Amino acid sequence: MIAPLQTLSLPALLLMLSFSAHAFDFGSVLGGGDDSGGGSNVFDIGEMISGVKDISRTITGIDEEDEIEIGRDAAAVLLGASKPVNDPELQRYVNRIGRWVVNQTDRAHLPWRFAVLRSNAVNAFATPGGNIFITDGLLDLLTSEAELAAVISHEVAHVIQKHHIKAMSSLNTSGLSGVIKLASATREGRSNQMTTQLVGEVKDMYLRGLDKGDEFEADSMGTVIASRAGYDPFALMAVLQTLDSIDPENSGLALLYKTHPPASDRLDKLEPVLEQFDEPAEESPMLQKRFNKYVGKHS
Amino acid sequence: MKQLFYFALILFISSTNALAADKIGVISRDANLYAKPFKDADTIAELPATTPIIILKRKGGWYEIKAAEKQGWVRLTRVRLNRQSGATKESTSGVGELLSGLATGRGKSSQDTTATAVKGLSEEELRNAEPDLDALNALDNYAINDDAGDNSGLQTRQIDYQPGTAAKSDDTATPAKKTSYEEDEE
Structure with a gap:
């Protein structure tokens, strides 16, 4: 079932998708993919093709079940380093925003989970298969729901493009097949423990970070995803400007800057992406109200 | 006397924008100061790079600022916040x-x-x-699996990942083995 798919032709890719064992949500490939957004479910062949192109460009030849499995292992490791904040309303709130955001992508069918983690470091993490974590420390810097959605969308873009699988493959001596083998071994021995090797490689990946180009791509795609969801396209840029204004020697930023390009470089790369956006639609005051309610009271 | 008036005016403006009144920054590239947050609005002034500014608020892709004794709007992309x-x-x-x-x-x-x-x-x-699998499984309690419910009027839009994404990722598609911020690792 697992084939090296790096350079699949478009017809082969479509064939593969149509025979995929997973319930591939064709509707969501058509853009929007959500019924509650109002008026966005127009059949758009252009968007479909560009969606397929996105997949073929970055596909790493991994079965989605393996991807999800590795993601669960990676998430368990991150949760070993920090626990979710004990605030059910806040956690529910970030899941609501996250779900709304991922429904605008062609991978809405993944088992997405979002959580705020107790940490005064400024950072956010994603795992393959759709686990997304944002630290308390980063949440503290955000001023609006649009900014929160922008951070989430950046992480969602990593998942959609399988950037972590790519990074792990380049760390594993056997490449992708080595990573997949580890995932299978872990799945079979789930009742016992994760393999020490997989745990080690996951940690290594988070300590080294993703490819620099993939971070820029996630900024750019994340901006588009958040905008599709109706949020202010400039919110991610505002977050990066905030990060840029913090002393990079601040210990709360240590791991972030070890694993990400400097905020100023990210701002430079993001600028041209924003040229395409006109002014955002006026956001309802409800957004700020509920952001204040769920994020503001949390401390 | 006139100066005093402006001083009072600025104080007044500052106090009505308390939220962001203490954000300061600079113009990062030569920028127009517009009367309103639109590209076809009147230009009040031309602000050269490194002009110090005080940021009053953000509206989409615009900051309302005070600079060179004037007040108006500049594009977000032309501003850097001070460290x-x-x-x-x-x-x-x-x-x-x-x-x-x-x-x-x-x-x-x-x-x-x-x-x-x-x-x-x-x-x-x-x-x-x-690894903490229990904490992972507990996340299921908060998951929302389909409809996000009340979205407070957010309107979805159809926007392609182009331009920007594809072009950019092609530029950088080759995974860099070592980048500057990885170097202290190992």
């Missing part, structure tokens, strides 16, 4: 006050944050982490 030092500003406006919570916990202010130890997801904690 804060370790000590943070006094929190006055509650939610999301810039930097006040950094490394100290929300709402606590005026501490030298660089001296505060990172707790949770530091490099060391990540290195020593024992």
Whole structure:
């Protein structure tokens, strides 16, 4: 079932998708993919093709079940380093925003989970298969729901493009097949423990970070995803400007800057992406109200 | 006398924009100062790079600013916020006050944050982490699996990942084995 798919032709890719064992949500490939957004479910062949192109460009030849499995292992490791904040309303709130955001992508069918983690470091993490974590420390810097959605969308873009699988493959001596083998071994021995090797490689990946180009791509795609969801396209840029204004020697930023390009470089790369956006639609005051309610009271 | 009037005016304006009144920055590239947050609005002034500014508020892709004794709007992309030092500003406006919570916990202010130890997801904690599957399974309690429910009027839009994404990722598609911020690893 697992084939090296790096350079699949478009017809082969479509064939593969149509025979995929997973319930591939064709509707969501058509853009929007959500019924509650109002008026966005127009059949758009252009968007479909560009969606397929996105997949073929970055596909790493991994079965989605393996991807999800590795993601669960990676998430368990991150949760070993920090626990979710004990605030059910806040956690529910970030899941609501996250779900709304991922429904605008062609991978809405993944088992997405979002959580705020107790940490005064400024950072956010994603795992393959759709686990997304944002630290308390980063949440503290955000001023609006649009900014929160922008951070989430950046992480969602990593998942959609399988950037972590790519990074792990380049760390594993056997490449992708080595990573997949580890995932299978872990799945079979789930009742016992994760393999020490997989745990080690996951940690290594988070300590080294993703490819620099993939971070820029996630900024750019994340901006588009958040905008599709109706949020202010400039919110991610505002977050990066905030990060840029913090002393990079601040210990709360240590791991972030070890694993990400400097905020100023990210701002430079993001600028041209924003040229395409006109002014955002006026956001309802409800957004700020509920952001204040769920994020503001949390401390 | 006139100066006093302007001083009073600025004070008045500042007080009505308390939320962001203490954000300061500079113009990063030569920029027009517009009367309104639209590209075809009247140009009030041309601001050269490095002009110091005071940011009053953000509206989409625009900051309302005061600069060179004038007030108007500049594109977000032409502004860089000034770097804060370790000590943070006094929190006055509650939610999301810039930097006040950094490394100290929300709402606590005026501490030298660089001296505060990172707790949770530091490099060391990540290195020593024992996988926690129970915590992972507990996330199911908060998951929303289909409809996000009330979206407070957010309107979805159809926007392609182009341009930008594809072009950019092609530029950088080759995974760099070593990048500058990885170098101290190992």
